[in-house]
Amino acid sequence: MTFAAGETTKTFTVPVTDDTTDNADRRLTLSLRPGDALVTVGANATLTVTDDDPAPDRTAPKATIKAPPSTTRSSLISKGVKATITVSEAAKLEVSLEGTPKSAVLSAAYGLTLVTRSLDASATRSVTLKPSRKLVGKPRRAFKVRIKVVATDTAGNRSTATRTLTVKR
Numbered sequence: 001m002t003f004a005a006g007e008t009t010k011t012f013t014v015p016v017t018d019d020t021t022d023n024a025d026r027r028l029t030l031s032l033r034p035g036d037a038l039v040t041v042g043a044n045a046t047l048t049v050t051d052d053d054p055a056p057d058r059t060a061p062k063a064t065i066k067a068p069p070s071t072t073r074s075s076l077i078s079k080g081v082k083a084t085i086t087v088s089e090a091a092k093l094e095v096s097l098e099g100t101p102k103s104a105v106l107s108a109a110y111g112l113t114l115v116t117r118s119l120d121a122s123a124t125r126s127v128t129l130k131p132s133r134k135l136v137g138k139p140r141r142a143f144k145v146r147i148k149v150v151a152t153d154t155a156g157n158r159s160t161a162t163r164t165l166t167v168k169r
Helices: 073-078
Strands: 026-032 043-049 063-066 070-072 081-087 091-099 113-121 124-129 143-152 158-168
Touching (some): 063 143, 063 158, 070 073, 073 158, 113 124
Antiparallel strands (some): 081 124
């Protein structure tokens, strides 16, 4: 930039590309350097480009599960178990009914997933989970199953909620 004889101010434009990514504000140092007899002392100025994009969402959706504390084996097989799931924001839900590690009666594989359902929710959803796999053996005592909900929002944030219930003979 060149100052003409008698000029004491200059205006210039700094092009800024707008984007949708959150960034820190950017600072540039501008300086005048003595180049001829008109500028005898260098001077600095700071130009700040303020970012106007919102910070990304890093909060996982909170999911809660309401389900009965227990059911019978015959009811689980014939009707399933009804759960009410509440989420704090719109989310994709992966809902599963799993055997718990000490419930080998469900299968030779611990942690067997008996059924999985995918659904979208924005507040409260009810879902009935009925085992899609056959329960093997006749248990001599009660065993436990777990309802597991993995909630994922549009930003990819995830949370997991579980609820264990007892299955009586």
